[in-house]
Amino acid sequence: MKSEEVHSRDEYDEIMYCLWLTGVPSVGHISQNKLIQNFGSAKSVYNAGEEELNNANCLNRTQVAAIVEARDTAKANQLIEECEKKKIGIMTYFDDRFPSDMSMVYDFPIILFYRGNSRVSLKGTGIIGARRCTVTGKETAIKLAMESVQNGQNVISGMAKGIDSYAHTAAIKNGGYTVAVLGCGADMCYPAEHIGLMESIIETGLVLTEYAPGSRPQKYSFPQRNRIIAGLSEVLYVIDAGRNSGTDSTCLFARKYERRIIRVNDGVGSQEAGMTIGVNVYDNRKTARM
Amino acid sequence: MATVVKCFSVEGIEGHLVEIEATSLRGQQQMISVIGLGDQAVREAAERMQAAIESCGYEIPHDKMIISLAPGNLRKRGSHYDLAMTIALLISTDQVTVKRDRIDNCGMIGELSLNGKLRPCNGILPMTSEAVRIGLKTLIVPEENAKEAKSISGITVHGMNSLQDVIYYIEGRAVAEKEKKKESTNEDNLKESNLAYGMDFRDVKGQAELVDAIVLAAAGGHNILMIGEPGCGKSMIAQRMPTILPLMSERESLEVTKIQSISGLLPPDHKIVRMRPFRAPHHNISLNAMIGGGSFAMPGEVSLAHNGVLFLDELAEFNRSTLDSLRQPMEDKHVTISRVNGTNCYPANFMFVAAMNPCPCGYYPSSRCKCTDYEIAHYRSKISGPILDRIDIQKDVRSVDYFDLTRETAAPSSAELRKRVEKARKIQQERFTDCEGINCNSQMTSALVQNYCQLDNESTGILREASQRNGFSARTIHKLLKVARTSADLDDVENIRTDDIKRVLRCRDLDRSNRNMYTVGGEQ
Numbered sequence: 051m052k053s054e055e056v057h058s059r060d061e062y063d064e065i066m067y068c069l070w071l072t073g074v075p076s077v078g079h080i081s082q083n084k085l086i087q088n089f090g091s092a093k094s095v096y097n098a099g100e101e102e103l104n105n106a107n108c109l110n111r112t113q114v115a116a117i118v119e120a121r122d123t124a125k126a127n128q129l130i131e132e133c134e135k136k137k138i139g140i141m142t143y144f145d146d147r148f149p150s151d152m153s154m155v156y157d158f159p160i161i162l163f164y165r166g167n168s169r170v171s172l173k174g175t176g177i178i179g180a181r182r183c184t185v186t187g188k189e190t191a192i193k194l195a196m197e198s199v200q201n202g203q204n205v206i207s208g209m210a211k212g213i214d215s216y217a218h219t220a221a222i223k224n225g226g227y228t229v230a231v232l233g234c235g236a237d238m239c240y241p242a243e244h245i246g247l248m249e250s251i252i253e254t255g256l257v258l259t260e261y262a263p264g265s266r267p268q269k270y271s272f273p274q275r276n277r278i279i280a281g282l283s284e285v286l287y288v289i290d291a292g293r294n295s296g297t298d299s300t301c302l303f304a305r306k307y308e309r310r311i312i313r314v315n316d317g318v319g320s321q322e323a324g325m326t327i328g329v330n331v332y333d334n335r336k337t338a339r340m
Numbered sequence: 341m342a343t344v345v346k347c348f349s350v351e352g353i354e355g356h357l358v359e360i361e362a363t364s365l366r367g368q369q370q371m372i373s374v375i376g377l378g379d380q381a382v383r384e385a386a387e388r389m390q391a392a393i394e395s396c397g398y399e400i401p402h403d404k405m406i407i408s409l410a411p412g413n414l415r416k417r418g419s420h421y422d423l424a425m426t427i428a429l430l431i432s433t434d435q436v437t438v439k440r441d442r443i444d445n446c447g448m449i450g451e452l453s454l455n456g457k458l459r460p461c462n463g464i465l466p467m468t469s470e471a472v473r474i475g476l477k478t479l480i481v482p483e484e485n486a487k488e489a490k491s492i493s494g495i496t497v498h499g500m501n502s503l504q505d506v507i508y509y510i511e512g513r514a515v516a517e518k519e520k521k522k523e524s525t526n527e528d529n530l531k532e533s534n535l536a537y538g539m540d541f542r543d544v545k546g547q548a549e550l551v552d553a554i555v556l557a558a559a560g561g562h563n564i565l566m567i568g569e570p571g572c573g574k575s576m577i578a579q580r581m582p583t584i585l586p587l588m589s590e591r592e593s594l595e596v597t598k599i600q601s602i603s604g605l606l607p608p609d610h611k612i613v614r615m616r617p618f619r620a621p622h623h624n625i626s627l628n629a630m631i632g633g634g635s636f637a638m639p640g641e642v643s644l645a646h647n648g649v650l651f652l653d654e655l656a657e658f659n660r661s662t663l664d665s666l667r668q669p670m671e672d673k674h675v676t677i678s679r680v681n682g683t684n685c686y687p688a689n690f691m692f693v694a695a696m697n698p699c700p701c702g703y704y705p706s707s708r709c710k711c712t713d714y715e716i717a718h719y720r721s722k723i724s725g726p727i728l729d730r731i732d733i734q735k736d737v738r739s740v741d742y743f744d745l746t747r748e749t750a751a752p753s754s755a756e757l758r759k760r761v762e763k764a765r766k767i768q769q770e771r772f773t774d775c776e777g778i779n780c781n782s783q784m785t786s787a788l789v790q791n792y793c794q795l796d797n798e799s800t801g802i803l804r805e806a807s808q809r810n811g812f813s814a815r816t817i818h819k820l821l822k823v824a825r826t827s828a829d830l831d832d833v834e835n836i837r838t839d840d841i842k843r844v845l846r847c848r849d850l851d852r853s854n855r856n857m858y859t860v861g862g863e864q
Contacts (some may be wrong), residue, residue: 192858216712243717247860250861
């Protein structure tokens with residue numbers, strides 16, 4: 051968190067206990083959310099006895115044992131210190147800025163790390179797509195981002211190569227607010243050539259991640275961060291994405307969260323019905339698997 | 341009194357006289373002691389000498405022998421002292437009676453094999469130069485090095501095969517007569533040039549615009565960067581650069597040959613180098629190999645390319661620190677290398693030619709390229725600003741269609757292009773006769789640019805418009821003016837024309853391409 055921001059004792063505690071909870075082994079996102087719903091706060095989870103945890107009816111025996119075993123906040127405190135040093139902010143599920151209707155979403159993270167200028171309303175238009183995109187795809191992404199900025203919408207994307215980077219760039223160049231959701235800690239840049247872009251985003255927008263500082267990008271972390279992109283997006287534009295591509299997983303989450311998805315492949319959408327109204331294509335196979 | 345035999349050491353690209361004396365001390369244990377700050381090779385010379393002396397039927401004295409290489413404070417390295425040391429030893433032990441006129445004004449260079457044969461050595465040319473400078477009359481070198489030594493006039497060079505031949509010669513016996521017949525005059529050697537390079541610009545087809553830019557670069561001494569996809573002919577064109585550069589003057593040839601001589605790059609039986617060197621180091625080259633180094637500071641690629649072309653293919657793949665180390669030699673035209681064992685200064689006046697792909701995959705801007713703009717910007721940012729600043733001409737190389745190539749009519753030959761280049765260079769030399777250290781347009785100072793690069797109103801208008809559109813810096817405009825001056829010189833016109841400005845504006849392809857990148861932050 052930024053040094054000038056003053057957290058009340060309660061807020062600090064909740065941040066610390068949330069960090070502690072995310073660090074408990076074998077307790078996943080779903081269990082974390084259930085626990086907080088049951089006990090009201092992460093602090094209560096920390097203070098709950100073994101019997102209470104068992105009675106909550108949302109954990110198995112291993113998980114209860116893990117929680118009882120892991121009751122130590124030293125690591126969480128360390129993490130908070132590290133974030134302060136690296137100027138990384140932390141927001142928890144009860145923070146005003148925390149994307150509110152997401153706390154209802156049962157697998158959403160309970161805590162987010164951020165760098166940049168946070169706002170109360172982070173939601174906006176999601177623009178995602180292929181890393182190796184076509185020239186048309188690039189132009190589409192830029193136009194969509196520009197339009198979103200003109201309509202006062204935030205531009206949400208994943209700071210990946212290709213479409214993502216163009217969406218962010220267009221938002222910044224047109225003076226808009228853009229949110230980049232990372233698949234690694236907020237203190238590193240992946241891919242490396244986006245360091246300039248990342249700095250610009252931090253200057254005018256927000257870099258958001260569920261991963262603690264120092265977490266390197268992993269194969270699984272990108273599909274994970276995609277659910278945050280989906281959650282933040284009121285409308286999701288998917289550009290140049292092939293079947294089974296990484297962006298498909300974002301669509302999957304977007305469907306789950308009941309977002310509007312517009313696919314634009316090879317500029318088809320732009321040709322048929324103007325730039326912003328694309329073709330709604332749902333991959334039935336994927337939908338069925340949900 | 342001990343007889344002095346003359347040999348030479350090489351420091352940088354200059355030779356220095358080394359006087360070798362030998363003496364024997366009676367009543368001490370038998371050994372050969374070599375003094376005078378020699379390296380391992382000089383110390384091992386004692387063993388080679390003993391074997392060679394035995395095999396020629398002479399005797400190793402049973403006393404302590406001291407062989408001194410003077411001056412004693414100068415470090416000496418290499419095996420070429422063997423011959424002079426052996427002769428000094430044989431004379432001091434009275435096994436050889438010399439004719440004074442054969443030894444007094446004679447230098448001796450050569451390594452000995454165990455059976456008394458003479459083996460070739462490096463650095464013959466700078467040593468010969470020094471011999472001429474201090475006024476020696478004759479020089480004895482191994483047969484393989486004779487032609488190299490003979491490329492310098494003013495001294496009689498004897499190429500010899502064995503220690504025995506040398507002894508016969510200094511004793512004044514018949515063998516020397518046989519040698520004399522072999523001698524050819526030094527002047528003939530100079531004329532015999534190795535111009536046969538086997539490459540010609542006639543082979544470069546379908547690249548008229550690029551060849552035009554190359555001629556422009558060669559005529560004004562401008563550095564050039566070629567950007568193009570793999571296989572479009574960048575390296576092919578660069579290899580042909582030396583064929584259109586003006587012929588080297590005798591002084592330049594000697595400089596180049598000296599550098600190659602001390603680096604051991606001259607093949608045996610080689611004469612003076614007449615072709616401008618073309619050096620194309622691979623991109624994994626280390627900083628020391630590029631600039632020069634080693635504990636005894638040998639010349640690096642920048643010096644080997646002296647008076648010629650240094651071509652860096654795949655410029656973006658070079659180590660950044662290696663590239664940045666080029667900044668100083670590109671500016672000063674020489675490098676100074678300091679090591680514990682001394683400081684050497686090598687010339688490094690080269691024309692810098694570089695080639696790179698436009699993007700990591702190599703195919704931008706064709707549809708085959710799938711690189712993102714950030715990747716491309718990152719790739720290009722590997723070449724630091726100061727290096728790019730020293731490159732006047734950046735030219736796109738378009739790929740050519742092979743089947744069109746076969747139909748293409750003949751392209752201009754190297755000889756034709758060289759004529760144009762030489763004409764333009766001559767104009768420049770006349771222009772800068774009063775300016776110390778400036779030979780060509782690329783070296784003009786800002787005052788000279790003001791003086792010689794006046795534009796008419798129309799040209800100024802074009803330049804201003806292009807500058808506003810592209811955001812040229814003052815330095816870039818200066819560069820453009822210099823190239824425009826060369827362009828006018830090529831056509832032998834007094835003032836820079838509008839056509840020159842237009843031509844020059846077509847030589848900033850990388851700038852133009854960089855502006856099309858859709859990125860924020862970083863160096864953009």
